[in-house]
Amino acid sequence: MSFIEVKNVSFSYEKKNVLDNISLNIEKGEFIGIIGPNGSGKSTLVNIMVGNLKPSYGEVLYDGRGILEIKDKSFIGYVPQKSYSFNTSFPASVKEVVSMGLYSKIGLFKRLSKNHWNEVIEALEIVDMSEYKDRLIGMLSGGQLQRIFIARALVSKPDILFLDEPTTGIDIKSEKTLYELLDKLNKQKKITIIMITHNIWTITEKVSRIICMSEGKVNERCEAINLTESNLTGIYGYPIKMTKHYHNNNWSEE
Numbered sequence: 001m002s003f004i005e006v007k008n009v010s011f012s013y014e015k016k017n018v019l020d021n022i023s024l025n026i027e028k029g030e031f032i033g034i035i036g037p038n039g040s041g042k043s044t045l046v047n048i049m050v051g052n053l054k055p056s057y058g059e060v061l062y063d064g065r066g067i068l069e070i071k072d073k074s075f076i077g078y079v080p081q082k083s084y085s086f087n088t089s090f091p092a093s094v095k096e097v098v099s100m101g102l103y104s105k106i107g108l109f110k111r112l113s114k115n116h117w118n119e120v121i122e123a124l125e126i127v128d129m130s131e132y133k134d135r136l137i138g139m140l141s142g143g144q145l146q147r148i149f150i151a152r153a154l155v156s157k158p159d160i161l162f163l164d165e166p167t168t169g170i171d172i173k174s175e176k177t178l179y180e181l182l183d184k185l186n187k188q189k190k191i192t193i194i195m196i197t198h199n200i201w202t203i204t205e206k207v208s209r210i211i212c213m214s215e216g217k218v219n220e221r222c223e224a225i226n227l228t229e230s231n232l233t234g235i236y237g238y239p240i241k242m243t244k245h246y247h248n249n250n251w252s253e254e
């Protein structure tokens with residue numbers, strides 16, 4: 001039995017079919033990149049995997065248990081795409097925003113104990129942002145804000161972290177720091193990571209496996225080793241020029 005099993009999942013928004021019979025197995029400790037053109041169903045698939053959406057057909061199992069039957073989902077951390085449009089004029093401090101990640105564990109209106117606040121500081125330390133704990137969220141840069149959302153997803157000590165396009169709108173230096181953080185979470189903290197991205201070349205260097213989506217299906221030819229210009233052009237529907245090649249388990253410049 002795999003850690004996560006996506007079994008024959010299909011999904012439609014009203015009459016529009018978005019996912020078509022997707023099956024995937026994911027093992028503990030993997031670092032997976034999901035790529036594919038706009039509208040291919042990546043975010044919908046992740047929303048089904050974290051239990052936010054119910055598939056029209058099929059199921060998602062964690063260690064053999066259906067996600068929709070699992071009440072305490074705090075073993076899953078999720079950094080949604082929309083977190084980057086979070087209302088930053090909202091007068092909340094960094095530590096208050098991170099503490100929101102404990103709601104699924106302790107309930108929305110419960111007072112946080114000293115231990116809970118210690119967990120918030122611990123999550124901020126992991127993302128190297130503890131010195132900003134009392135700062136208002138509106139006073140942070142895009143890259144810093146993104147680390148706060150990752151801390152919010154980490155505060156419940158998840159086994160698996162989903163990130164939906166976390167590099168959107170951040171500069172190259174912040175992107176590099178983000179990858180170092182994800183690498184640390186994956187290798188040292190043994191957190192399984194599943195990340196949606198449009199940054200094909202960077203992600204192929206970082207992850208243990210690529211999943212390519214196109215028109216609601218998983219494209220089987222899209223293992224990193226098979227990432228050729230013609231495969232990617234078929235998946236994206238427009239010409240893709242490669243500047244790097246994968247061989248002997250390594251990428252090298254053209």
Ligand SMILES: Nc1ncnc2c1ncn2[C@@H]1O[C@H](COP(=O)(O)OP(=O)(O)OP(=O)(O)O)[C@@H](O)[C@H]1O
Pocket residue numbers: 013016018036037038039040041042043044045
């Ligand atoms: N709430 C919704 N109601 C109706 N249709 C939706 C909704 N959310 C997404 N869709 C449609 O479902 C399809 C898949 O969307 P989804 O966001 O899963 O794709 P994606 O691959 O993540 O795209 P992107 O790369 O642009 O984020 C798209 O055609 C989109 O317009």
